[in-house]
Amino acid sequence: MDIQQIIVYLLVAAATAFLVKKYFFKKKKAGNCGGDDCGCH
Amino acid sequence: MAGSSLKIALIGNPNTGKTSVFNLLTGLNQQVGNYPGITVERKVGSCRLPNGTKGTILDLPGTYSLNASSMDENVVIELLLNKNDKDYPDVAVVVTDVENLKRNLLLFTQIKDLEIPAILVINMADRMDKKGITVDIPYLESHLKTRIALISSRKGTGIDHLKELIVNYAALPTEPCLNASSIDPDYFNKLRQTFPNQLLYKLWLVITQDVNFGLIDLKELQGTAFTKTKSELKRLQQKETIKRYQFINDVLKTGQVIDHSKANDLRAKLDRVLTHRIFGYVIFFGILMLIFQSIFSWSEIPMNFIDESFAWLSAFTSQHMQPGKLTDLITQGIIPGIGGVVIFIPQIAFLFLFISVLEETGYMSRVVFLMDNVMKRFGLSGKSVVPLISGTACAIPAIMAARNIENWRERLITILVTPFTTCSARLPVYSILISLIIPNRYVLGIFNLQGLTLMLLYLLGFTGAILSAWILNKVLDIKHKSFFVAEMPNYKLPLLKNIGLTVLEKTKAFVYGAGKIILALSIIIWFLGSHGPGKKFSDAPAIVTAMPQSKTLTESQLNDAIAAYQLENSYIGIAGKGIEPVIRPLGYDWKIGIAIVSSFAAREVFVGTLATIYNIGSSAENEDEGTIRQRMAAEVNPVTGEKIFNFATGASLLLFYAFAMQCISTLAITKKETNSWKWPIIQLVGMSGFAYIVSFITYQLLK
Numbered sequence: 001m002d003i004q005q006i007i008v009y010l011l012v013a014a015a016t017a018f019l020v021k022k023y024f025f026k027k028k029k030a031g032n033c034g035g036d037d038c039g040c041h
Numbered sequence: 042m043a044g045s046s047l048k049i050a051l052i053g054n055p056n057t058g059k060t061s062v063f064n065l066l067t068g069l070n071q072q073v074g075n076y077p078g079i080t081v082e083r084k085v086g087s088c089r090l091p092n093g094t095k096g097t098i099l100d101l102p103g104t105y106s107l108n109a110s111s112m113d114e115n116v117v118i119e120l121l122l123n124k125n126d127k128d129y130p131d132v133a134v135v136v137t138d139v140e141n142l143k144r145n146l147l148l149f150t151q152i153k154d155l156e157i158p159a160i161l162v163i164n165m166a167d168r169m170d171k172k173g174i175t176v177d178i179p180y181l182e183s184h185l186k187t188r189i190a191l192i193s194s195r196k197g198t199g200i201d202h203l204k205e206l207i208v209n210y211a212a213l214p215t216e217p218c219l220n221a222s223s224i225d226p227d228y229f230n231k232l233r234q235t236f237p238n239q240l241l242y243k244l245w246l247v248i249t250q251d252v253n254f255g256l257i258d259l260k261e262l263q264g265t266a267f268t269k270t271k272s273e274l275k276r277l278q279q280k281e282t283i284k285r286y287q288f289i290n291d292v293l294k295t296g297q298v299i300d301h302s303k304a305n306d307l308r309a310k311l312d313r314v315l316t317h318r319i320f321g322y323v324i325f326f327g328i329l330m331l332i333f334q335s336i337f338s339w340s341e342i343p344m345n346f347i348d349e350s351f352a353w354l355s356a357f358t359s360q361h362m363q364p365g366k367l368t369d370l371i372t373q374g375i376i377p378g379i380g381g382v383v384i385f386i387p388q389i390a391f392l393f394l395f396i397s398v399l400e401e402t403g404y405m406s407r408v409v410f411l412m413d414n415v416m417k418r419f420g421l422s423g424k425s426v427v428p429l430i431s432g433t434a435c436a437i438p439a440i441m442a443a444r445n446i447e448n449w450r451e452r453l454i455t456i457l458v459t460p461f462t463t464c465s466a467r468l469p470v471y472s473i474l475i476s477l478i479i480p481n482r483y484v485l486g487i488f489n490l491q492g493l494t495l496m497l498l499y500l501l502g503f504t505g506a507i508l509s510a511w512i513l514n515k516v517l518d519i520k521h522k523s524f525f526v527a528e529m530p531n532y533k534l535p536l537l538k539n540i541g542l543t544v545l546e547k548t549k550a551f552v553y554g555a556g557k558i559i560l561a562l563s564i565i566i567w568f569l570g571s572h573g574p575g576k577k578f579s580d581a582p583a584i585v586t587a588m589p590q591s592k593t594l595t596e597s598q599l600n601d602a603i604a605a606y607q608l609e610n611s612y613i614g615i616a617g618k619g620i621e622p623v624i625r626p627l628g629y630d631w632k633i634g635i636a637i638v639s640s641f642a643a644r645e646v647f648v649g650t651l652a653t654i655y656n657i658g659s660s661a662e663n664e665d666e667g668t669i670r671q672r673m674a675a676e677v678n679p680v681t682g683e684k685i686f687n688f689a690t691g692a693s694l695l696l697f698y699a700f701a702m703q704c705i706s707t708l709a710i711t712k713k714e715t716n717s718w719k720w721p722i723i724q725l726v727g728m729s730g731f732a733y734i735v736s737f738i739t740y741q742l743l744k
Contacts, residue, residue: 002365002366003367004363004365004366004367004368005365005366005367007367008366008367008370008568011370011564012564012565012568015560015561015562015564015565016561016565018557018561019558019561019562019565022558023705
């Protein structure tokens with residue numbers, strides 16, 4: 001396997017990880033005030 | 042204070058020029074967050090204040106008062122009542138319009154009563170002479186217990202004075218304007234006795250806005266001796282509003298003089314024409330036609346330049362890099378994929394240029410008023426026009442903008458139908474398909490046929506939205522009482538700086554938002570198209586060369602035949618072939634099928650995906666054959682020899698993209714806004730099913 005192929009595999013892995021993170025592991029935003037962890041109390 | 046950052050909240054009624062003040066204070070140092078629409082976006086910016094102090098400015102959604110009637114207004118209240126919020130301001134800058142001072146001051150007095158240091162900005166000072174208005178600043182400062190900056194955001198005057206006031210915010214008086222106890226002395230005395238350490242007006246807002254803040258829980262108040270019913274609280278709120286207006290009237294009696302004889306009535310004359318029940322619509326559709334004609338005509342030269350530049354870049358890279366997988370990925374995957382985004386920058390920029398001009402001039406508010414008559418017949422509100430027009434940018438903020446519609450039934454219908462509006466992600470798809478199937482010629486000497494088709498598609502989306510609304514209005518069993526209140530701001534010459542910033546911000550959002558997804562998908566699609574299982578893929582050169590028909594091919598033709606065979610037997614080819622039976626009746630081959638499936642990540646991915654698929658294994662060294670449009674136009678059906686993108690397939694695809702629900706993010710936001718999976722599922726099945734049927738009928742009739 002040459003260096004170009006290694007870089008290609010790394011880029012494919014990074015692209016897949018980016019899309020999986022974007023669509024399946026979205027960051028939860030803080031909810032409205034009134035929740036237990038909203039920081040208002 | 043030098044070196045530290047001062048937190049400044051910019052607050053005000055809609056249409057007071059708050060965004061212009063924000064732009065003047067921050068320039069290009071802005072970050073745009075997730076609140077919807079121009080006046081309800083959550084923008085944070087920074088500015089350098091006198092003495093080297095840094096200011097962080099939060100542009101809050103436009104609100105008429107602290108009595109929230111929409112979720113956007115809640116954002117303002119939640120922040121101002123919550124000292125633990127990281128954005129809680131050191132100083133509030135309340136922007137008002139000199140022509141609507143009386144109404145705008147209601148919000149100011151409420152903020153003052155929360156004892157937050159507040160500066161009053163009286164904007165649009167440049168219009169005072171024309172409107173015969175004079176203000177007595179020292180008198181107003183002394184009676185409103187504040188400092189005032191008289192500014193003109195149009196001319197950029199008064200901003201330095203405002204910065205001086207901000208930096209000296211510690212000297213601002215924090216006395217309230219209204220004695221909260223005067224609303225209902227008995228009730229407020231009991232409140233004070235129970236919560237002696239709490240600010241009385243804050244308590245009152247906690248009770249009336251049904252939210253919990255500080256150490257006080259609404260539940261603590263319920264069931265006590267001084268509990269009030271909802272209608273009693275409503276009556277007290279009205280009493281509070283009346284008391285505030287009495288106070289404001291008293292102050293303005295001396296503090297502001299309006300000589301009506303000096304005011305001219307150009308606004309009234311324009312309103313009569315622009316909101317006329319016949320001419321109003323004629324003018325509106327005339328403006329729409331002008332916009333779509335211009336989008337196509339003006340964008341042609343820069344789009345061709347970008348298209349050819351990327352083809353050249355791909356060929357240049359291929360010639361100058363070492364042959365190998367990475368070179369193939371860059372020339373066949375990444376460059377065409379990114380080119381598929383960048384090429385649409387001119388059209389996106391022109392679209393937002395026109396939309397921001399319409400908003401800046403005040404015309405958009407007339408459209409809202411004009412369309413209310415039409416909208417209410419379909420179960421929508423006049424305010425639904427804002428999400429429907431914002432939907433031309435993106436359905437996500439547009440759906441969030443529906444929060445401004447007070448009535449739940451109208452809001453739900455608006456949320457469900459907004460994705461029919463043609464969003465900017467559809468524009469690249471429409472644009473490339475129109476250029477492939479509609480001739481670039483003029484009708485009646487002035488109307489470009491491609492521009493007319495684009496306008497027709499936008500109108501189709503809008504018609505789809507209101508017809509679906511009509512059906513939902515008949516079907517949905519939700520009781521409602523509807524009312525419509527909208528403000529028509531003064532006509533203004535648009536500010537170039539505001540328009541420039543809007544165009545820049547929206548174009549950046551398109552390029553960076555969609556660009557990252559497209560880049561990632563381009564890499565994956567190229568990989569899946571360049572790799573495959575089994576011997577059919579790995580032995581493709583030997584298999585194709587051994588075919589009898591290959592004997593007569595030139596070397597270049599043989600290479601293309603091998604590439605096509607490999608692509609068909611690659612991972613993506615196998616997946617595409619798997620879905621082909623479902624999409625074949627619509628006139629699509631497996632390559633278009635792959636592009637449609639990948640469009641669920643973002644619609645504009647369609648063009649990038651096809652560009653990547655058509656580039657895999659092709660001879661990129663020849664830049665003349667390398668533009669996206671040329672490659673799509675040259676694609677033929679290997680069985681029939683006919684062009685893939687003929688009129689029937691193109692029309693079927695255009696209609697599929699016009700009606701199908703293809704955006705995961707939109708479904709997610711619908712779920713969030715309706716707090717139920719039921720509605721996004723109805724949206725997905727209803728819209729996509731309808732799109733399938735329409736595209737099927739279209740292809741079968743036209744083929």
